[in-house]
Amino acid sequence: MDEDTLIATVFAPLATDAGADGLGDDAASFAGGAGDIVVTCDALAAGVHFFPDDPPAAIAAKSLRVNLSDLAAKGAEPFAYLLALALPADCRGDWAREFAAGLAADQARYGVTLLGGDTLRASPGGGATITVTAFGRTGGGATVRRRAARPGHRIVVTGTIGDAALGLQARLAAPYAIDASHAEALDRAYLWPDPPVAAWRVVREFASAAMDVSDGLIGDLAKMCRAAGAGAELDLSAVPLSAAVRAAVAADPSAFDRAVTGGDDYQILATMPDGQVAGYVAAIEALGFTATPVGTIRGGEPRVTLLRDGHAAEVLDGRFQHF
Numbered sequence: 001m002d003e004d005t006l007i008a009t010v011f012a013p014l015a016t017d018a019g020a021d022g023l024g025d026d027a028a029s030f031a032g033g034a035g036d037i038v039v040t041c042d043a044l045a046a047g048v049h050f051f052p053d054d055p056p057a058a059i060a061a062k063s064l065r066v067n068l069s070d071l072a073a074k075g076a077e078p079f080a081y082l083l084a085l086a087l088p089a090d091c092r093g094d095w096a097r098e099f100a101a102g103l104a105a106d107q108a109r110y111g112v113t114l115l116g117g118d119t120l121r122a123s124p125g126g127g128a129t130i131t132v133t134a135f136g137r138t139g140g141g142a143t144v145r146r147r148a149a150r151p152g153h154r155i156v157v158t159g160t161i162g163d164a165a166l167g168l169q170a171r172l173a174a175p176y177a178i179d180a181s182h183a184e185a186l187d188r189a190y191l192w193p194d195p196p197v198a199a200w201r202v203v204r205e206f207a208s209a210a211m212d213v214s215d216g217l218i219g220d221l222a223k224m225c226r227a228a229g230a231g232a233e234l235d236l237s238a239v240p241l242s243a244a245v246r247a248a249v250a251a252d253p254s255a256f257d258r259a260v261t262g263g264d265d266y267q268i269l270a271t272m273p274d275g276q277v278a279g280y281v282a283a284i285e286a287l288g289f290t291a292t293p294v295g296t297i298r299g300g301e302p303r304v305t306l307l308r309d310g311h312a313a314e315v316l317d318g319r320f321q322h323f
Contacts (some may be wrong), residue, residue: 004223017144019260024158024227025146026070026211035138036100038076042066042256051171056095057102058191059130064106069212069266075144076136078110078197083117084131091128114209116158124125141204149209149228151270155295156277158196159267161244162259163189169258173307177251182244189244195266196289206280207270216261217316218284218304220269221295224312225302238316271278271297 012023019029019036026041044066046052050059064081071078083103087096107113122128134284164206167190170176175183195212203210209228213220226230239260241249248255272280277293286289298305306313 004141012032016276020186021145021147025074026264027074027076028073029076029138029143032037034140036076036143038069038071038074038136038143039133039134039140040067040074041133042070043129043131045129046196052127054191055191057100057105060099060102061106062130062188062193063130063193064103064110064112065105065136065193065195065197066214066266067132068110068112068116069214069268071136072139072195072197072200073144073203073210073212073268073270074136074138074323075200075207075210076111076138076143077200078134078136079114080113080135081135082115084133086126087117087119087121087230088127089124100207109113120162136200138204138225144203144207144210146209146211147229149224149230149232149297151230151297151299152273153208153271153297154182154223154274154277154293155232155234155269155271155297156280156291156293157217157240157267157269157287158199158289158291159194159265160240160245161213161265161267162194162211162245162262162292163242164266165190165216165262165263166245166255167191167209168262169255176248178244178247178256182247182278183261185242185244186248193266194285197289199268199284202280202283203270204270206276206283208272210268210270213265213269214263215264216263217262217269218261218306219317220321222302222304224269224271225297225304227303229322230298231298231300231305233296233298233305233307236306237315238292238294240292240294242288254316257317260315261317271303
């Protein structure tokens with residue numbers, strides 16, 4: 001049973017409130033006066049989402065930011081979070097202090113506060129597990145859902161794709177034959193994801209559907225298609241790549257496949273009518289980010305058709321799956 005099937009068949013029946021959307025989205029929501037309160041939860045485990053010897057501040061930042069990325073993609077302004085920590089028995093006080101310092105820096109950066117949580121000892125021999133539950137507000141607007149993607153709408157992604165996936169690959173295997181500055185950029189993208197959290201208001205204003213890219217651009221677009229009951233055409237030649245990723249692809253063309261399937265991007269994948277694209281891109285750029293049209297939602301079977309320069313294309317799936 002893969003992760004999507006596990007969620008859909010085992011846990012989704014427990015999500016009886018309409019705001020949970022059948023566990024078919026990145027976050028739940030419930031009425032909170034003007035607009036919705038949006039809730040999301042992600043857990044990160046040592047040896048799965050981070051290396052045990054990664055800097056504690058980087059682990060803290062990733063734990064919080066992957067949740068804030070979900071909120072931004074729902075058009076929600078983050079305001080608070082809960083933290084649950086399962087720590088190994090040999091966890092040192094200085095590790096915890098550095099971890100807390102990483103959280104404090106991001107609280108100041110993103111305007112959020114810790115509301116509470118829990119701490120416990122991990123099972124013997126187990127590594128740290130960090131679980132964050134984050135809360136956001138949509139103000140006077142509604143939560144932006146995956147399922148609202150419509151045939152004819154354009155697909156737009158923020159930032160660049162593949163940096164973190166290639167940064168992880170370089171740590172697991174022989175580094176790509178690229179110069180030190182590009183290797184450093186890829187490693188930093190893996191350690192310190194930088195989602196466009198401030199874009200929440202732009203998403204709410206322009207996007208018909210949106211989600212964050214955490215499990216790979218192609219795989220996450222496929223999830224959006226399934227939620228919306230629509231297909232999509234993705235132009236691989238339009239996917240935005242950083243200079244570091246382009247250098248890695250030049251050194252090893254197979255790096256492209258990992259870049260578009262590997263995950264950990266935490267960028268925003270949004271759809272909107274064609275007439276909204278220019279305004280959306282301009283508003284994203286005004287915040288200091290970038291946004292690039294990469295395809296179109298189509299009718300028919302809910303799957304992603306890959307194109308390159310107008311011709312059918314294929315990639316090898318480099319996704320990590322929990323199950």
